[in-house]
Amino acid sequence: xxxxxxxxxxxxxxxxxxxxxLFVCLIFVFLLKEGLSxxxxxxxxxxxxxxYWYPISEPPRFGILPLILGSLFVTLGAVLFAVPLSxxxxxxxxxxxxxxxxxFLKTGIEILxxxxxxxxxxxxxxxxxxxxxxxxxxxxxxxxxxxxIMLGFMAMPTIISISEDAITAVPRQYKxxxxxxxxxxxxxxxxxxxxxxxxxxIAACMLGVGRVIGETMAVMMITGNAAVIPRTFLQPxxxxxxxxxxxxxxxVHGSAHYHALFSIGIILFLIxxxxxxxxxxxxxxxxxx
Amino acid sequence: xKAVYRRRKVVNALMCAVVFLCAFxxxxxxxxxxxxxxxxxxxxxxxxxxxxxxxxxxxxGGGMGNAIVGSxxxxxxxxxxxxxxxxxxxxxxxxxxxxxxxxxxRFTTDVLNGVPSIVIGIFAYTLFVVPMKSFSAVSGGFALGxxxxxxxxxxxxxxxxxxPATLREAAFALGINQFRTTMNxxxxxxxxxxxxxxxxxxARIAGETAPLxxxxxGNRFWHQGLxxxxxxxxxxxxxxxxxPFDDWHRQAWAGALVLIAMVFLISIVSRIVIYLRYRSFx
Numbered sequence: 125x126x127x128x129x130x131x132x133x134x135x136x137x138x139x140x141x142x143x144x145x146l147f148v149c150l151i152f153v154f155l156l157k158e159g160l161s162x163x164x165x166x167x168x169x170x171x172x173x174x175x176y177w178y179p180i181s182e183p184p185r186f187g188i189l190p191l192i193l194g195s196l197f198v199t200l201g202a203v204l205f206a207v208p209l210s211x212x213x214x215x216x217x218x219x220x221x222x223x224x225x226x227x228f229l230k231t232g233i234e235i236l237x238x239x240x241x242x243x244x245x246x247x248x249x250x251x252x253x254x255x256x257x258x259x260x261x262x263x264x265x266x267x268x269x270x271x272x273i274m275l276g277f278m279a280m281p282t283i284i285s286i287s288e289d290a291i292t293a294v295p296r297q298y299k300x301x302x303x304x305x306x307x308x309x310x311x312x313x314x315x316x317x318x319x320x321x322x323x324x325x326i327a328a329c330m331l332g333v334g335r336v337i338g339e340t341m342a343v344m345m346i347t348g349n350a351a352v353i354p355r356t357f358l359q360p361x362x363x364x365x366x367x368x369x370x371x372x373x374x375x376v377h378g379s380a381h382y383h384a385l386f387s388i389g390i391i392l393f394l395i396x397x398x399x400x401x402x403x404x405x406x407x408x409x410x411x412x413x
Numbered sequence: 414x415k416a417v418y419r420r421r422k423v424v425n426a427l428m429c430a431v432v433f434l435c436a437f438x439x440x441x442x443x444x445x446x447x448x449x450x451x452x453x454x455x456x457x458x459x460x461x462x463x464x465x466x467x468x469x470x471x472x473x474g475g476g477m478g479n480a481i482v483g484s485x486x487x488x489x490x491x492x493x494x495x496x497x498x499x500x501x502x503x504x505x506x507x508x509x510x511x512x513x514x515x516x517x518x519r520f521t522t523d524v525l526n527g528v529p530s531i532v533i534g535i536f537a538y539t540l541f542v543v544p545m546k547s548f549s550a551v552s553g554g555f556a557l558g559x560x561x562x563x564x565x566x567x568x569x570x571x572x573x574x575x576x577p578a579t580l581r582e583a584a585f586a587l588g589i590n591q592f593r594t595t596m597n598x599x600x601x602x603x604x605x606x607x608x609x610x611x612x613x614x615x616a617r618i619a620g621e622t623a624p625l626x627x628x629x630x631g632n633r634f635w636h637q638g639l640x641x642x643x644x645x646x647x648x649x650x651x652x653x654x655x656x657p658f659d660d661w662h663r664q665a666w667a668g669a670l671v672l673i674a675m676v677f678l679i680s681i682v683s684r685i686v687i688y689l690r691y692r693s694f695x
Contacts, residue, residue: 130592140498141505141518144566147559148521151528151536158539212435220429221436229436235680236443240620242647243669246654247446250662277446280439308425313432331527338529340623341647345655365531365623372535372627377543386539389532400527404520 152393159390162186162383171387177351177362179371179381186384188391190353194268194361195337197354198347201272202279202336207329209276210283214325215313217284218291230288237281245345248274253346262358266348269357274342279332286331290324291317323406330403334396340365364388447673454670457663462671467633467649470658477668479635483550483644486636487629488619490554495561496611500600502562503569503607508595510570519570526563533559534624542628550636550643553629557621561614568610572603605690612683616676622647646672 163171166186174187217229248270257265294317302312318325348360349370368385375382461476468475506519533556541552576599584594600607622645625631630642631652637643646668653665 133596134592137501137505138509140501141509141515143498144502144518144525144562145521147562148525148528151533154536154539155532209435209439212432213439216432216436220432229440231684232440232444235677235684236440236447238616238620238676238680239443239446240622240647240672240676242620242622242651242654243450243673244446246650246665246669247449249654251449277439277442280443284439308421310425310428311421314428334527338527338531340529340531341651345651365529368531368535369623369626372538373630386535389535392529392532396527396529396532397524400524403527404523 152390155386155390155393159383159386162380162387165380166384171384175353177367179384184380186380188364188367188388190351191362191364191367191388192391193353194347194351195363195365197268197357197361198271198275198343198363199333199336201268201357202276203329203333205272206276206279206283206332210280210328210332211287211318211325213280214284214287214291214328215317218288219309219313219317230285233281233284237285240341241278241339242341242345244274244278245342248342248346256358260358264348264360266346266360267358268347268354268361271343271347271361271363272357274346275336275339278339278342279336282335283328283332286328287321287325290321290328293324294320323409327403327406330399330406334399334403337399338365338392338396340369344369364392368392450666450669450673454666454668457667458670462664462667466635467664470656470661473660475664477644477646477649477664477671479632480644480646480649480668481671482636483629483632484619484646486550486639487553487557487625487643487645488615490550490639491556491558491561491618492611492615493554493558495558495614496565498558499562499565499611499614500569500607502566503573503610504595504600506566506570507573508591522563522566525559526567529623530556530560530621531623531626534626534628537624537628545640547640548628548630548642550629550639550641553625553643553645554639556624556628557618560618560621560624564614564617565607565610568613569603569607572606572610573599575606576602605686609683609687612679612686616679616683619676619679620647620672622651 171186171188172192173189174185175189176185176187177190178185217226221229252270252273253265255265256262256267256270298316298320299312302316307315343363344366347363347366349362349366350360351362351367352359354361368388371381372385375385461474462478463476463481464478465474465476466479467477502518502522506515509515510519537552537556537559541555542548545552580598580602581594584598625645625648629645629648631648632642632644650665650668650672653661653668656662
């Protein structure tokens with residue numbers, strides 16, 4: 125009897141491992157099932173490169189180029205300022221801060237990472253958006269810039285925390301060797317440590333980017349949601365995620381619009397899948413070294 | 414020579430300052446966001462907020478009692494199925510995870526962790542909402558559960574690996590088979606760590622909004638059954654935040670404060686647990 129029970133539980137443990145693979149496959153299959161029938165009516169190139177997203181006009185137009193560019197603009201802006209700041213901060217936490225402050229900072233950063241995005245979006249809407257409007261004299265503060273700034277802050281804890289692990293994992297001998305040769309602390313960080321920690325830092329940035337691209341609530345609240353091709357950061361944009369979030373609730377089940385939203389889901393899934401593969405590749409290099 | 418030394422020292426001091434500034438620039442805004450929410454929300458958090466239903470536009474007062482209860486139910490529902498699955502998956506990864514299949518499971522867990530929550534939302538939508546023809550608490554619990562699984566699995570795995578090999582070996586030496594060793598000794602020893610993973614996952618899903626938009630959907634009334642739309646705190650905050658009414662904004666700030674307080678509390682408790690437990694291992 126006992127044997128039998130053990131056998132059952134062991135199989136269950138095995139099964140739950142497999143179940144995760146099954147879930148990821150199921151997600152993808154369901155997205156494909158709902159999304160692919162869209163391409164019977166609309167060509168892939170017209171979908172990806174179409175300049176107009178008018179899903180409920182007559183005839184409807186389903187071009188997601190403005191949405192892709194919207195996501196890219198917001199992500200690019202967030203990366204441009206979050207990555208250097210985060211790497212700097214990670215170096216401070218790992219190499220310069222005294223031990224006691226380091227523990228405090230590490231915990232603080234990880235706790236700040238759990239601020240819900242809807243709260244960040246709300247704060248951004250009330251504070252950041254009017255500031256942008258006043259500073260840049262633009263008609264509305266709901267812009268790609270606002271989204272970039274808020275999402276940058278959202279990505280920072282992720283990037284700092286993983287980069288910091290990578291920097292701490294660099295063997296002490298490397299740093300000591302460099303210091304022994306007479307290099308200053310900065311030269312050691314800049315010439316030695318960062319190279320040794322590079323794969324981990326790149327993986328950290330990739331995961332940060334993944335978080336930004338997949339973010340929905342904050343961007344929906346502060347980027348203005350205008351589906352036009354952006355030319356500058358001071359224009360309203362609409363991202364892939366915000367489009368699904370805003371339109372899924374009202375769409376007619378089974379319509380072309382419904383299938384188009386699932387096709388956007390496929391694209392999002394593929395983008396984050398690629399990002400994760402790359403991050404995994406770099407993290408794996410850290411482990412095997 | 415002297416000039417070179419001086420330059421190196423100056424550059425060193427300067428760059429150390431820059432790096433410090435980076436840390437300051439990342440942390441200060443995040444902390445001030447937290448402070449801002451506290452200062453805005455504290456005035457509107459009162460007893461009514463936790464016990465009353467939202468009032469229609471124009472009537473002052475009311476609360477988000479239904480949303481708080483709804484969030485608790487949704488989180489409870491997702492824990493119900495995602496925690497056993499996550500722990501079992503973690504056990505699989507740590508005990509049998511060195512095979513090719515184990516590597517594949519580990520990789521897909523990372524992929525699942527990276528899938529945008531909105532995509533998981535539309536997945537739950539096709540799986541539950543479309544066949545049931547109604548938004549429901551169950552579909553929300555399902556979506557949140559999927560988001561939980563990778564966190565629970567990976568922390569369980571890491572915590573099981575932290576258990577000293579000597580414990581395992583002692584169990585084997587006493588003639589206990591691998592399965593019982595894992596379940597009764599390794600898992601028991603690692604339990605506080607596993608608990609931490611669960612708490613972190615709960616903190617993460619408690620604030621999730623996007624996947625609930627078209628699964629749990631929101632509801633202006635108290636709980637009406639698991640197959641009906643259900644209110645959730647983050648959803649309610651979102652709806653109130655984008656509304657043009659000052660009254661609703663005040664409620665949204667109060668909601669944001671309660672949500673942040675809950676999430677922070679969970680993360681802080683989990684860290685204290687892990688600190689107390691693993692202090693001795695270091």
